[in-house]
Amino acid sequence: MKRRLGLFVGLAAVGSLMMTACGGDGGESQTGGNAPYKIMISGGSDAGGQTDQLTTGVLSARAAIKVVNDAGGINGKPVELIESPDNADPQKALSNLRAQIAKDKPNAYVVASGSNVSAAVAGILRQNDIIFLDSGNAADTNKPAENPYAFHLAAPFKTVVEGYLPEFEKSGYRNIGVLHGNSAYAKQFGTLAKQVFTDKGYQVTVVEYDAKSLDMTAQISAVQAKNPDVLVFNGYGAPVGLVLKGITKLGWKVPILGDTSVTSTPLVTTMPPDGLIGTPDAANLKIEVTRSVNTATASEATKKAVRTMASLGDIKASLNNCLNYDAVMLLAAAANHAKTNDTKAVADALLLPEVNTKAGTAVYDTYPFTADNHQAQLPVETHTFVEPGVLKDGQIGSAG
The missing domain is CATH 3.40.50.2300 (Response regulator)
Structure with a gap:
């Protein structure tokens, strides 16, 4: 020892x-x-x-x-x-x-x-x-x-949120949906996301869900009704799985960009049966990572x-x-x-x-x-978005 x-x-x-x-x-x-x-x-x-x-x-x-x-x-x-x-x-x-x-x-x-x-x-x-x-x-x-x-x-929330802008521009997204939890962090994330994205000329819909709820279908549907080009998603732990499964249940094929809290959730960095990598629930998901999480760019x-x-x-x-x-x-x-x-x-x-x-x-x-x-x-370049990958010793080796 x-x-x-x-x-x-x-x-x-x-x-x-x-x-x-x-x-x-x-x-x-x-x-x-x-x-x-x-x-x-x-x-x-x-x-x-x-x-x-x-x-x-x-x-x-x-x-x-x-x-x-x-x-x-x-x-x-x-x-x-x-x-x-x-x-x-x-x-x-x-x-x-x-x-x-x-x-x-x-x-x-x-x-x-x-x-x-x-x-x-x-x-x-x-x-x-x-x-x-x-x-x-x-x-x-x-x-x-x-x-x-x-x-x-x-x-800073601003760095995390502004990190989405290059992805929006690259993919041509203009109508942005934001779904976030109700913790202190999540509320600030949602508020700033609306402000930053709106200031940059995007159409924005923001919906908050209760992280203790076992069914987020109503909140997902509220965002879906606005027909966004992409869903910006904040969550940690069990709610991440509930939201992703809820999106699949509704048959919604929207691209999903998970924030750093989503990245920190084991569900999106683990293979089945414990995780969601390779399943339909994570098929449209990209997650926000720092350079340190990517083994190819770690210092x-x-x-x-x-x-x-x-x-x-x-x-x-x-x-x-x-x-x-x-x-x-x-x-x-x-x-x-x-x-x-x-x-x-x-x-x-x-x-x-x-x-x-x-x-x-x-x-x-x-x-x-x-x-x-x-x-x-x-x-801003502190963060980028990658497909979910298996987490080993805190890092995603396949991140590009």
């Missing part, structure tokens, strides 16, 4: 914490002393349809901690991971975070799955001056004037991340779910550059191009944050 660097600590269901005393706090200036850099993660291993996303997110954080600690840690001290096994339940995540702060405040916080968790914890993180690198991109975590220590990791930093994660466990979801690898690498680069663990100093360092472009991140090559926008402004 490989030696695991970094401390993995579980939180009991009752919220009690078992952890080696670390000393210090999230805002402590630490150029020496014995305090490690503590990162808390909303994780778990049983979140229903989000389980693979959740466990992969946690695995990616562990892998980055191994890389950082092997290189000497942060300011000469090890990085420790504190896991909250809340299984993407917002209230459990909030309760566990409150308990951890009362016991031993972490330096930073990340989420493994769920924009709803991000929205739930953003306020208390702000109140306690804890750096939050948010892969859920909750709206309240990109308001630097109010929350100067929160940063978005996932691609050396991505390859290193994949090797490290694979050495620690099974990578069960797409690299799109590995933003916590990048979170740890960014935090290490910023704190080491600042030569302190002080919250403000680390947050200020994250804004520096010499830090966020050279941190050894894997999902995206760079995270260009600015003082007035803590959402990395990634280029």
